[in-house]
Amino acid sequence: xxxxxxxxxxxxxxxxxxxxxxxxxxxxxxxxxxxxxxxxxxxxxxxxxxxxxxxxxxxxxxxxxxxxxxxxxxxxxxxxxxxxxxxxxxxxxxxxxxxxxxxxxxxxxxxxxxxxxxxxxx
Amino acid sequence: xxxxxxxxxxxxxxxxxxxxxxxxxxxxxxxxxxxxxxxxxxxxxxxxxxxxxxxxxxxxxxxxxxxxxxxxxxxxxxxxxxxxxxxxxxxxxxxxxxxxxxxxxxx
Numbered sequence: 001x002x003x004x005x006x007x008x009x010x011x012x013x014x015x016x017x018x019x020x021x022x023x024x025x026x027x028x029x030x031x032x033x034x035x036x037x038x039x040x041x042x043x044x045x046x047x048x049x050x051x052x053x054x055x056x057x058x059x060x061x062x063x064x065x066x067x068x069x070x071x072x073x074x075x076x077x078x079x080x081x082x083x084x085x086x087x088x089x090x091x092x093x094x095x096x097x098x099x100x101x102x103x104x105x106x107x108x109x110x111x112x113x114x115x116x117x118x119x120x121x122x
Numbered sequence: 123x124x125x126x127x128x129x130x131x132x133x134x135x136x137x138x139x140x141x142x143x144x145x146x147x148x149x150x151x152x153x154x155x156x157x158x159x160x161x162x163x164x165x166x167x168x169x170x171x172x173x174x175x176x177x178x179x180x181x182x183x184x185x186x187x188x189x190x191x192x193x194x195x196x197x198x199x200x201x202x203x204x205x206x207x208x209x210x211x212x213x214x215x216x217x218x219x220x221x222x223x224x225x226x227x228x229x
Contacts, residue, residue, distance in 0.1 A: 044221075047218040050218065059217055062123060106154060106171070107177070108156025108172075112167075
């Protein structure tokens with residue numbers, strides 16, 4: 001079964017840091033770009049980071065403002081999202097997602113994890 | 123960065139109605155456009171990719187059209203299970219971006 005399982009969410013104080021993890025299974029991990037997408041409570045979806053299949057290129061929206069860092073370990077079938085200088089507005093469910101298939105058809109995000117909740121509050 | 127704008131933000135329709143949601147990009151994304159459905163408390167689910175290709179297992183009442191900067195998602199005959207939120211997303215390079223979503227209520 002193709003699966004993405006996130007962990008690492010929780011309650012953090014403003015200004016703090018957090019590292020989210022995602023373990024993939026059921027597919028050839030190093031054939032895929034991977035992304036993180038977040039959703040603030042009651043609001044829409046926001047794409048926050050992407051990493052290529054081999055980890056050589058990362059992309060972020062301007063709103064990430066240098067506080068987000070995506071990484072991956074293909075030996076562990078895992079990706080990570082480091083968030084620094086956390087703000088109240090970073091409170092959201094963070095989804096790990098399977099993105100572009102290298103040499104594939106480009107299907108958008110076809111697999112989503114269940115999400116991990118990050119709450120930033122004092 | 124490419125911005126995505128969806129309309130309407132909400133819609134209410136009856137079972138059996140034909141429903142159309144529009145998504146506009148601030149510049150061309152070719153056909154690199156996907157549509158997702160999200161039910162409350164659940165992760166989004168891919169419905170359509172490459173603007174018009176139906177994801178495996180998705181009912182044929184869902185269809186997508188368009189290219190360049192204007193796209194539509196159509197539900198040909200709305201069913202009770204189709205209630206939820208719908209999002210478009212471009213994946214024409216990075217950064218990717220989502221539309222703000224359309225909430226569909228089934229009367």
